[in-house]
Amino acid sequence: MSGEDSDRGASRRGFGIILGGLAAGAILGSAVVAHADDIKGSGPGAAGESAGRGSTADAGGLRKVSRAEIDSRGAKRDEDKLSDNDRARLGGRLSLAVDTIGRARAGNPVSPLVTTGRVGEAVGVQAPAHLPSIRDQFRTAFTPGQVHDGRAISDDLGEVIHGTG
């Protein structure tokens, strides 16, 4: 699913994704940063490592994550003890990851780092790209795929969770 070219394209853009941080102390744990150029398995947090182990923070305070961590977050979507809101939040974060990776692979610029600004609720996308025009943003804004009950179940998400590494 994750072809060499696509991953290299993502790597070139050097974007990162913060997933997690759903709530301080929540079962979903602390903030996770996914750098697409690491998804293939290079560097700290490589595929196969247990979630959070071996990860290091970069200069921006972001942390690279492994494929296993993303898998872990995806698996938590279906946990019974998740509240509807947490499930919706996680769906949103995963959807964000899917979208950002997809946009980068398609050659579209992705946003600079954004966060909610709340402790324990960081979420965002890191990329050095410029913003496209309004017209271009609308042209590329739509990604088909269903989301049910706050849970992303599109093929794209499956690619991120199960098809990389």
Place this chain on the structure above:
Amino acid sequence: MSDAGMSGALAPDPVDRAARAAWSTVIVGMPFLDSGQPSIQLGLLKAVVEGYGFPVRTLHANLDFAARLGVDRYRPLCEHRGWLVGDWLFSVAAFGNAAPDPDGRLVDDFADELAYLGGTLAERRERLLRIRDEDVPAYLDALVETGWDGVRVVGFSSVFQQNAASFALARRLKRRYPDIVTVFGGANFEGEMGVELTRSVDCVDLAVTGEGDDAFPRLLCALAAGEDPSGIPGVARRVGNQVVATPPAPPRHRLDDLPVPDYEEYFERSQRLGLLPPVGHRTTWIPFESARGCWWGEKHHCTFCGLNGSTMKYRSKSAQRVFAELAEQARRYRSFRFEAVDNILDVTYLNELFPTLTANNTDYELFYEVKANLTRAQLRTMAQAGLVGIQPGLESLSSPVLRLMRKGVRAAQNVNLLRWAQYYDLHVVWNILWGFPGETEGQCKEQADWVPHLAHLQPPVSAGRLWMERWSPLYMRPEEFGVRVCVPERSYHYVYPDGVDLDRVAYFFDHEMAGTLPDSTYRELKQAVEEWKATWASGERPVLKYWSAPGYLQIYDGRYPGKEGTYTFEGPLADIYLACSDRPTTASAVRDKLGQKLPVETVREAIEEFAQRGLMFLDESLAVALAIPAITGR
């Protein structure tokens, strides 16, 4: 006679007390009063009259009929105000040989309108005639059989389709107990309707033609004292062949002085008839009154609204009083569900009542009629306090049409209310009305075009042509609105005898107005609404929701089957969308809110792009986001 204002505690002198003790009174609620909850009219009047020292009880006689027919067959007859099928069922019992439709023509002549009752036309005819010819007489016979010895006054509260059943019981009672005095009141007897019914229906001895909580007990006091009631404001009575009616007194100003309604008999009777289970905790919606009149109507009377015929004057109970009343009723009746019968919410409750309910950790569920301009913050305040249902006067998705109605809200506000009601999980009861003079085909088409984009919001209960109601500006000032024809709605002719002047009795009127559009114009809008309703009725809940972070926005669009997907917007586009989320706003206001970093033309372009995708609702210069936050309860 000591008849001061009251709080359930009057102190009649000993002579009065003895006289009043002899005037046993029963206050009756007949079919087709809803069987699912007690009558606030009965409950309040009972408490009021008791405070004057009269022995009084209520009789929710509607429950007996519901038990006889079965609630599933009874309640549909209550829910429809039009076509008077409920009154028709009791017409023969009420008027005997003078009843206009002994052959049951109504069932055939209104075949389409009565289709909601189910079955084929032949089955409906057979079923309705059996109810009329067998169930109704048996029910009335059983009703008069016991419980009337010593009763001096029977008060009938009549709203919607309760007239004929009330007349039928009154007729039987007066035949069997000739000394009983009948007193009628309620919305069906407001103003000239009460005067005409007193004139033309012989079992009506007296009528209260305005608010009854002062006039009715004063009337009882006069009867007990053997005095002439002609000096009591708001009472009509026959004198020879004439009716003498006094104008109502000014409306009661202090609602805090009213007693708490007494619903004991409703619950006891419901339980005895097997309509309510004998359980410790009840889920009945208990009606309560916190205000009368309409503060909006005092300023601008909506052109179609026939409520508050006597006075629009707005009055409300103090928040402290409402708080105490709810607590008392919850304890008395073991239910935590409360339905306000007010026509419009007192906005001061947003700062007083609702925060108090929240601060006291009450577990009530509340229903209120509200004006549609409530903000997100206000809805949140109410939802946190237990509001679970609202009836806002939305009426249209077109601002020009809303102006024709004089609603005082914009379409964008209506849509925004639906959004935040959805977000805070509030059930919304609303309608789309059309048929106002001056509407255009374009306005109708525009509404129909918007409907698919609103699929994630709660659909209206109905969409149709306005009803011409007595007391409405359309009715009261026909020349102003180009009303050419205004005659009593035709089903009245199937209920009332010839001697009743229907022009003075009817509440609903058939009408023709200049400058209105034919039904065919609304076909597309009606169809769109039917599809909207069908989707929701099927259990589907189309979604349009967003997740946001600073400068970043995702909108999941699940409104169109097979075309689901996620929009992603960043930077200024995300900011623009979010700036239009809390409330409808203009492009200029968005620009200002965002620090004037963007030209207003850019904002406008973005808003139009959002609207083209059905992500924003445009209303002239106003724009409002259509998606609602994915994370609920904030």
